[in-house]
Amino acid sequence: MGRPHSRVCGLGAPGIYSDAQIPGWKTITEAVHAKGGRIFLQLFHAGRQSHRDMQPDRVLPVGPSEIESEGLAYTASGWVPSTPNRALTEAEVVALVEDFRSAAQRGLEAGFDGVEIHGANGYIIDQFLHDGSNQRNDAYGGSIENRARFLLEVTQAAISVWGSDRVAVRIGPSGSFGDMSDNDPVALFTHVVKELDKLDLAYLHLIEPRIAGNADDESRDQNPIAARRFRQSYRGTIIAAGGFDADSAQAILAEGSADLVAFGRYFISNPDLPERFRHKLPLNDYDRDTFYGGTAVGYTDYPFYRAPEASREAALELAA
Numbered sequence: 178m179g180r181p182h183s184r185v186c187g188l189g190a191p192g193i194y195s196d197a198q199i200p201g202w203k204t205i206t207e208a209v210h211a212k213g214g215r216i217f218l219q220l221f222h223a224g225r226q227s228h229r230d231m232q233p234d235r236v237l238p239v240g241p242s243e244i245e246s247e248g249l250a251y252t253a254s255g256w257v258p259s260t261p262n263r264a265l266t267e268a269e270v271v272a273l274v275e276d277f278r279s280a281a282q283r284g285l286e287a288g289f290d291g292v293e294i295h296g297a298n299g300y301i302i303d304q305f306l307h308d309g310s311n312q313r314n315d316a317y318g319g320s321i322e323n324r325a326r327f328l329l330e331v332t333q334a335a336i337s338v339w340g341s342d343r344v345a346v347r348i349g350p351s352g353s354f355g356d357m358s359d360n361d362p363v364a365l366f367t368h369v370v371k372e373l374d375k376l377d378l379a380y381l382h383l384i385e386p387r388i389a390g391n392a393d394d395e396s397r398d399q400n401p402i403a404a405r406r407f408r409q410s411y412r413g414t415i416i417a418a419g420g421f422d423a424d425s426a427q428a429i430l431a432e433g434s435a436d437l438v439a440f441g442r443y444f445i446s447n448p449d450l451p452e453r454f455r456h457k458l459p460l461n462d463y464d465r466d467t468f469y470g471g472t473a474v475g476y477t478d479y480p481f482y483r484a485p486e487a488s489r490e491a492a493l494e495l496a497a
Contacts, residue, residue, distance in 0.1 A: 187251035187469055188231070193218065193280050199287045206288035217291045217345065217379075218284035220277060220335070224301030225262035225310070226355050228252050238262040239269070240304050241311040241318065241327075246356045248299065251469055267315050270327060273301075278334035281344075291343035292335050294328070297384050299355015302328045303348075306365060309358030321361075321368050329372055336376065345416075346373055347382035350403045363406070370410045381411050382439065385419035404434040423454040442468075449481045458482050 192198060202218075209216045225240035228250035232238065240246075240262040249256045265273065281292050296302035304310040305327040311318050317326050328346070335344045349357075350366040359365050373381055383403045404417040417435035426438035444450050446463035453460055459482075467475030 188253055189251075193220075193283045193287070194276070196283065199283055202284070202287035202289070206290075210288070215290045217293045218281075218287070218289040219293045219295050219347070220280050220284070221295035222273065222277075222301040223250075224299075224304045226250065226259055226299055227262075228257060229260040230254075230257075239265050240301065241265065241270075241313055244310055244312065246299070246310075248355050264313070267317065270317050274327070274330045274334050277331045278338060281335040281338040285338055291339060291345065291379055293345040293347055293382060294332055294335060295347050296328050297347050297349030297352055299352070299357050302331065303352065303355065303357055306348075306369065307357045307359040307362075310356065321365050324365070325369050325372060328369065332373070332376060332378075341377045342379055344376075345379045345382060347384070349384040349386075350407065351386035352384060366407065367410055370407045374411045374413065378413055380414040380416050380437070381407075382416045382418060383407060383435075385417065404429060405432075408434045423457075445476065446479045447482075448479060453482055 193202065206216055223238065225238050225244070225246045226248050227238035229235045229237055230252045231250065238260055241264065243262065243264045245261045246259045248259045250259050277294070284292050294302065296306065305317060306324050308324065311324050313319065313323075315323075317323055332344060332346055348366065348369060351362045370381065385403045403419075404415055408415065414436045415434070416437040416439050417429055418439035418441065421429070421438050421440065422443075426440075429435045429438065440450060442463045442465075443460055445468070446461040447453055450460075452458070461479050463479075464475040
């Protein structure tokens with residue numbers, strides 16, 4: 178989504194920055210609804226996590242400050258280092274908030290059931306939040322309150338389209354993916370969570386610090402500390418994500434630190450994941466190398482569970 182600059186961090190990434198994309202999304206939302214499902218549109222802007230080959234006229238990607246990321250971007254030449262970025266002007270930041278509003282409106286017209294603002298994983302909202310990437314000295318930089326301003330304005334913009342009960346926010350407290358860093362992440366995200374708590378959102382989506390991008394970070398505390406830490410500051414629905422299995426998901430729900438648990442990697446490799454959890458069936462392994470870019474191979478071609486032949490024969494004999 179967003180203005181022409183830095184809207185894509187990977188070749189082939191889906192977008193909703195143009196009205197021409199609405200009909201394609203309608204096909205998807207109608208298919209989901211036909212199966213009795215619900216679907217939220219996740220809105221993000223790549224910011225400095227991009228490459229000039231992805232930009233109109235090969236202009237530089239943008240970010241809150243002119244601080245280069247050591248991340249990678251997926252281009253026609255494959256994975257390459259992100260291009261150095263330029264800093265947005267304050268007027269451009271204000272305009273970018275309006276771009277998020279326009280994207281939220283397109284999502285409504287495309288038949289989605291709500292929108293989730295992606296404020297994690299080193300994308301532009303995350304870049305504004307962290308002082309390692311945000312060294313501005315205007316209304317959008319410096320203090321924690323100023324660095325949180327962009328996220329809160331984007332969230333309010335989406336609420337103006339959808340109403341608060343159809344808007345959600347995803348954040349990654351202590352997240353390091355995309356070269357994110359902050360001198361006091363606990364203070365930063367405590368403020369963010371308390372401000373979001375005032376908005377009566379559909380839910381708050383928290384990524385556990387033990388996850389960096391799509392990989393486990395063995396150097397981090399492997400307990401689900403994010404949901405536990407911020408539960409006291411957030412009265413609404415919390416979705417916890419990152420490194421859960423069936424047992425640990427049940428445990429965090431039972432203790433009340435989260436209301437729902439999200440799965441990513443194992444949902445890619447197991448299209449029938451809820452049924453596998455429900456019946457304690459073995460899981461397909463996932464192939465991390467095919468998660469971004471490429472084709473449907475290793476991405477949408479994983480099989481549903483099929484019982485071994487001997488098990489099916491035994492079941493038939495019992496039924497007889």
